[in-house]
Amino acid sequence: METLTILFSVAAATSIYLIWFYQLASKxxxxxxxxxxxxxxxxxxxxxxxxxxxxxxxxxxxxxxxxxxxxxxxxxxxxxxxxxxxxxxxxxxxxxxxxxxxxxPKGPTWQAAFHDLLGQGIFNSDGETWLIQRKTAALEFTTRTLRQAMARWVNRTIKSRLWVILDNAATQNYPVDLQDLLLRLTFDNICGLTFGKDPETLSPELPENPFAVAFDSATEATLQRLLYPGFLWRLKKMLGTGTEKALQKSLEVVENYMTDAINARKEAPSDDLLSRFMKKRDVDGVATCAA
Known part of the structure; x- marks a missing residue:
């Protein structure tokens, strides 16, 4: 009798689940x-x-x-x-x-996964922290000098680099990886506007830039954290294995590049975004950062 009751309960539960499932799936x-x-x-x-x-x-x-x-x-x-x-x-x-x-909001799961790469910057914060950084960034991006600098950087990289590469490819009839070229164009412009440094990755030789490679690798490894339970990637990080080991190596390259850029701007401030944000302070006099 007990076995029959159990079988009936299982059958009823399965039927209810299937009815619910097909109603949900149809929508x-x-x-x-x-x-x-x-x-x-x-x-x-x-x-x-x-x-x-x-x-x-x-x-x-x-x-x-x-x-x-x-x-x-x-x-x-x-x-x-x-x-x-x-x-x-x-x-x-x-x-x-x-x-x-x-x-x-990004929520604690996302923020924990991206903390090693993005910290508490504008791309990894919510609420009041995000709002303060957004207002700071929005104010800077609407300034006339920054718009002019952006136009100079973009026009120069397009005319003197991208067009040259595409023209050579058309003249000599060889294929190009357009996605790679556009990524290099974006990277050179961002580095120029943000740090005042031109990595020149969009040159005819298409050189490999250690910072660009490290940042891409760190981003990929960080995104993979979202595919696994939190305890699993934290365990791999603690043991220093797999993608977490590769992530830490990439982060070292990124952090060294950022440290050098910050130190350079402390010694010689410029009109780039990094210099502008380093001058910003919140209501308590603490430096704000939108990176």
Missing amino acids: LTGPKVWPVVGSLPLLFKNRGRIHDWMAGNLSETGGSATYQTCTLALPFLARKQGFFTVTCHPKNIEHILRSRFDNY
Whole structure:
């Protein structure tokens, strides 16, 4: 009798779960969802082409109410309900990143994962800390001198470097990695505006810059922290193994570069962003930083 009761309870619970699951799945846009495992099989299958896979899922939502937005059911990976929401709609992105940014705090999980790389800077803070740094950054980015400096840097790198490389490629009929060129263009401009230093990664030889390589590696290793439970990457960090070991090596290069840049600006202040932010103080006289 007890066995029959247990079997009946299991069958009833399974039926209730399946009814709930199919009602939920029918409302989701995005990749196919299976009971228990969600979309994990498709994620694993497309792990080598994750960006193309996501772009395909987003393009298939063209006729839905959630245009250019889909939901990934990833139990064991996603926090709380087990869902990731992905969107590429301009209005959604503006809503999240600009008009109602305060509605989307990063939260302790994100902040803990990115703390080694970003500290408590504007890209890893919430609430009052983020607001103070945002106001400081916004004020600086609206100044006429900074806009003029930005125009000079961008125009120079495009005309004297990017156009030269593309012209040579067209003349000599050889392919180029446009994504790599645009990343180098962005990196040179950011370093010039922020530190007043030109790494010249967008030169005909396309040299490898240790700081750029280290920062990219550190970012990739940090993002991988979000794929695992917090205790796991903390254990790897404590033991100094795997991606955490590589992360610490990359962070050493980044920190040394930043330390040299700060020391240089202490000795010889300039009109770059680093010099401007080093002069800023909060209400208690403590230096504020937006990096």
